[in-house]
Amino acid sequence: MDRILIRGGTPLRGTIPIGGAKNAALPLMAASLLTDETLTLSNLPHLADISTMSKLIRKLGVKVSMDGDADGGGHVGRVFGLTAKDTSNTTAPYDLVRKMRASVLVLGPMLARAGRARVSLPGGCAIGTRPVDLHLQALEQLGAEIELNEGYIEARAEKGLVGGHVVFPMVTVGGTENLLMAASLAKGETVLSNAAREPEVADLAKCLVAMGATIDGIGSDTLTIQGVERLHGATHAVVPDRIETGTYAIAAAITGGELTLQGARADLSEAVIKILTSAGVEIAETSDGLHIARTNGPLQGADMMTDPYPGFPTDMQAQIMALMSVARGASMITETIFENRFMHVPELCRMGADINVHGSSAIVRGVEGLSGAQVMATDLRASVSLVLAGLAAEGETVINRIYHLDRGYERLEDKLSTCGADIRRAAE
Ligand code: EPZ
Numbered sequence: 001m002d003r004i005l006i007r008g009g010t011p012l013r014g015t016i017p018i019g020g021a022k023n024a025a026l027p028l029m030a031a032s033l034l035t036d037e038t039l040t041l042s043n044l045p046h047l048a049d050i051s052t053m054s055k056l057i058r059k060l061g062v063k064v065s066m067d068g069d070a071d072g073g074g075h076v077g078r079v080f081g082l083t084a085k086d087t088s089n090t091t092a093p094y095d096l097v098r099k100m101r102a103s104v105l106v107l108g109p110m111l112a113r114a115g116r117a118r119v120s121l122p123g124g125c126a127i128g129t130r131p132v133d134l135h136l137q138a139l140e141q142l143g144a145e146i147e148l149n150e151g152y153i154e155a156r157a158e159k160g161l162v163g164g165h166v167v168f169p170m171v172t173v174g175g176t177e178n179l180l181m182a183a184s185l186a187k188g189e190t191v192l193s194n195a196a197r198e199p200e201v202a203d204l205a206k207c208l209v210a211m212g213a214t215i216d217g218i219g220s221d222t223l224t225i226q227g228v229e230r231l232h233g234a235t236h237a238v239v240p241d242r243i244e245t246g247t248y249a250i251a252a253a254i255t256g257g258e259l260t261l262q263g264a265r266a267d268l269s270e271a272v273i274k275i276l277t278s279a280g281v282e283i284a285e286t287s288d289g290l291h292i293a294r295t296n297g298p299l300q301g302a303d304m305m306t307d308p309y310p311g312f313p314t315d316m317q318a319q320i321m322a323l324m325s326v327a328r329g330a331s332m333i334t335e336t337i338f339e340n341r342f343m344h345v346p347e348l349c350r351m352g353a354d355i356n357v358h359g360s361s362a363i364v365r366g367v368e369g370l371s372g373a374q375v376m377a378t379d380l381r382a383s384v385s386l387v388l389a390g391l392a393a394e395g396e397t398v399i400n401r402i403y404h405l406d407r408g409y410e411r412l413e414d415k416l417s418t419c420g421a422d423i424r425r426a427a428e
Contacts, residue, residue: 001400001401001402001403001428002402002403002425002426002427002428003398003399003400003402003425003426003427003428004387004390004398004399004402004405004413004423004424004425004426005396005397005398005399005423005424005425005426006372006387006390006391006393006396006397006398006399006421006422006423007372007395007396007422007423008255008370008372008390008391008392008393008394008395008397008422009255009392009393009394010255010257010391010420010421010422011255011256011257011258011420012251012252012255012257012258012259012391012416012419012420012421013257013258013259013419013420014259014260014418014419014420015259015260015261015262015419016248016259016260016261016262016415016416016418016419017262017263017415018240018241018244018245018248018261018262018263018264018289019043019045019046019240019241019244019263019410020042020043020044020045020078020237020238020239020240020241021045021199021200021203021238021239021240021241021242021243021244022045022047022049022050022241022407022408023102023173023198023200023241023243023315024199024200024203024204024238024239024241025041025044025045025050025053025238026049026050026053026100026102026105027102027105027174027177027181027200027204028041028203028204028207028236028238029041029050029053029054029057029080029082030053030057030105030106030108030109030177030181031109031181031204031207031208031211032057032062032082032083032084033057033060033062033084033087033106033109033110033113034084034109034112034113034181034184034185034208034211034231035084035113035211035230035231035232035233036083036084036085037083037231037232037233038081038082038083038233039081039082039083039207039211039233039234039236040079040080040081040082040233040234040235040236041079041080041082041235041236041237041238042078042079042235042236042237042238043078043237043238043240044078044079044080044238045078045238045241045410046078046410046411047406047407047408047409047410048403048406048407049100049102049407049408052096052099052100052103053100053102053103054080055096056092056096056097056103056106057082057084057106059089059092059093059096060084060087060089060090060092060106060110061084061085061086061087061088061089062082062083062084063081063082063083063084063085064080064081064082065080065081065083066079066080066081067079067080084113087110087113087114088114090110090114090116090117090118091118091119091152092104092106092107092110092117092118092119092120093120094120094151094152096120097119097120097121097122098120098122098123100407101122101125101130101174102174103119103120103122104119104122104132104135104153104174104178105174105177105178105181106119107119107135107139107153107155107178108135108139108177108178108179108180108181108182109181109182111139111144111155111156111157111161111182112157112160112161112181112182112183112184112185112186113185115156115157115158115159115160116154116155116156116157116158117153117154117155118152118153118154118155119152119153119155120151120152120153121148121151121152121153125379126340126343126378126379126382127338127340127341127343127379128338128339128340128341129339130338132153132174132175134168134169134170134172134175135172135174135175135178135179136153136155138166138168138175138178138179138192139155139161139178139179139182141164141165141166142157142161142162142163142164142166142179142182142183142186142190143157143159143160143161143162143164143186144156144157144161144182145157160185160186160187161182161183161185161186161187161227162186162187162188163183163186163187163188163189163190163225163227164190164191165190165191165193166179166190166191166192166193167193167194168192168193168194168195169194170194171194171195171196171221171308172196173196173198173200173201173308175196176192176195176196176201176223177196177200177201177204179192180192180201180204180205180208180215180223180225181204181208183225183227184208184211184213184215184225184227184228184231185227185228185229185230185231186225186227187227188226188227189224189225189226189227190224190225190227191222191223191224191225192222192223192224192225193221193222194221195217195220195221195222195223196221196308196309197219197220197221197308197309197310198308198309199239199242199268199309200239202218202219202239203236203238203239205218205223206218206236207234207236208231210234210235210236211231211232211233211234212228212230212231212232212234213225213228213231214226214228239265239268240263240264240265240268242264242265242268242269242272242313243313243315243316243381243408244408244409244410245261245264245265245268245269245290246269246272246313246316246319247316247319247384247388247409248261248292248415249261249269249272249273249276249281249283249290249292250276250319250320250322250323250388251388251391251416251421252281252292252293252294253276253279253281253292253294253299253323254322254323254326254388254389254391254392255391255392255421256294256295257293257294257419257420258291258292258293258294258295259291259292259293259419260286260289260290260291260292261289261290261291261292262288262289263288263289264289264290265289265290266283266285266290270310271310271311271312271313272312272313272316272320275302275304275312275320276292278300278302279299279300279301279302279323279324279327280294280296280297280298280299280300281293281294281299282294282295282296298327298328299323299324299326299327299328299366300327300328300329301324301327301328301329301330301331301364301366302324302327302331303331303332303333304320304331304332304333304334305333305334305336306334306335306336306337307336307337308337314335314336314337314338314341315381316381317333317335317341317381318341318344318381318382318384318385319381319384319385319388320333321333321344321345321348321355321362321364321385322344322348322353322385322386322388322389322392323388324364324366325348325353325354325355325364325366325367325370325389326353326366326367326368326369326370326392327364327366328366329365329366330363330364330365330366331363331364331366332361332362332363332364333361333362333364334360334361334362335360335361335362336360339360341379341381341382342357342362343378343379343382344378344381344382344385344386345357345362347375347376347378347382347386348370348385348386348389350373350374350375351370351371351372351373351375351386351389351390351393351397352367352369352370352371352373352393353367353370353389354366354367369392369393369394370389370392370393370394371393371394371395372390372393372394372395372396372397372398373393373397373398374397374398374400375390375397375398375399375400376399376400376401377399377400377401377402377404377405378401378404379404380404380405380407380408380409381408382404383399383401383402383404383405384405384408384409384412386399387399387405387412387416387423390423391416391421391423400428402425413425
């Protein structure tokens with residue numbers, strides 16, 4: 001298994017290109033199952049999760065053409081043409097779903113188009129139990145008959161789905177996406193209340209509209225969908241990754257450097273920008289992205305609580321904790337979305353951070369500096385928080401189990417080393 005080795009202490013300077021958002025690309029790829037015409041997606045990031053989704057939809061009959069050769073099961077293309085002519089296989093098997101929970105996003109589109117779907121139940125994962133009960137209840141409200149058998153969700157709607165009013169009892173990104181796709185081909189009107197407002201949900205909705213769907217309220221918490229009989233092909237560019245943006249903004253801040261994040265959009269990251277600014281990070285919009293600098297002395301601690309969009313994203317919680325661990329004063333960080341998303345805490349503490357967890361809150365008392373150590377990556381965002389800590393730490397940090405990073409950060413070591421970081425990957 002590969003490891004990442006970092007010698008910290010160099011302020012980063014340079015330009016980092018921001019890729020398309022993983023969490024937008026995955027549902028967009030699933031949306032190709034809704035039509036027999038070609039859906040062309042551009043600005044796709046090169047990530048392990050994209051390769052896994054591509055494998056899954058191929059299994060479900062989608063022909064995938066790329067603007068480059070697929071090598072060793074991965075992909076090099078950034079533009080995919082996805083054509084789902086044959087929808088006779090409607091089983092998403094355990095071996096792919098267990099690798100990536102977002103596989104459950106094929107449920108809504110398959111059920112809506114083929115009238116049936118069999119999808120392995122995703123298990124829990126490192127950050128929490130993460131059930132899909134809300135996806136299933138909502139699909140039942142559109143007339144689906146759902147049974148759980150031998151670890152599989154077996155869903156049927158032989159005569160097609162019928163529009164209805166779904167009130168989500170809590171905000172769910174994947175649940176909203178599954179329902180948006182299903183409702184686009186249901187008979188009549190569907191209203192989704194307390195829908196997720198994440199930019200990735202809006203990106204999916206815009207793509208569905210380009211495919212012929214009728215959706216009102218995009219970007220709000222009430223989505224109204226008028227079902228249509230069929231959808232057609234379209235071309236859509238994936239929205240920039242706001243989590244990759246926030247992560248590299250923190251890389252600039254934690255090393256006391258200056259980075260231009262090419263292609264980054266401030267309007268997608270307002271909550272993160274607000275906290276970083278209050279901590280003393282300078283952020284400016286440029287003609288092609290964002291410029292991030294920390295040149296005027298020490299950082300100040302700040303309190304924050306994760307919340308559904310437009311609140312502070314849970315996917316940035318580990319990274320901001322790494323930053324706050326070297327800021328002046330105390331910061332309180334509260335996680336409200338997942339029940340077990342503090343696994344980076346003991347690892348950051350091994351590097352000298354002073355963090356105490358009380359239930360769903362962590363009290364971070366800023367220290368003068370971190371020191372390099374051997375640490376273990378546990379999930380995608382926890383892993384990258386250790387990279388950020390390593391960039392600021394004195395001495396060498398060795399991060400083990402880094403396969404998580406490849407699921408969500410494209411060419412992480414290249415992007416950072418181009419800006420001066422001493423970071424490399426080594427085989428164990
Ligand atoms: C999406 O996961 C993202 N994944 C996650 O990103 C992100 O952390 C999360 O949204 C929250 O923003 C993708 O978009 C592929 P949810 P999702 O349904 O859709 C509970 C990353 O690092 N819940 O909004 O699975 C659930 O357990 C990843 O890139 C139910 O109880 O998240 C959680 O506590 C990690 N029942 C909360 O809701 C359900 O049926 C929010 O989950 C569905 C969800």
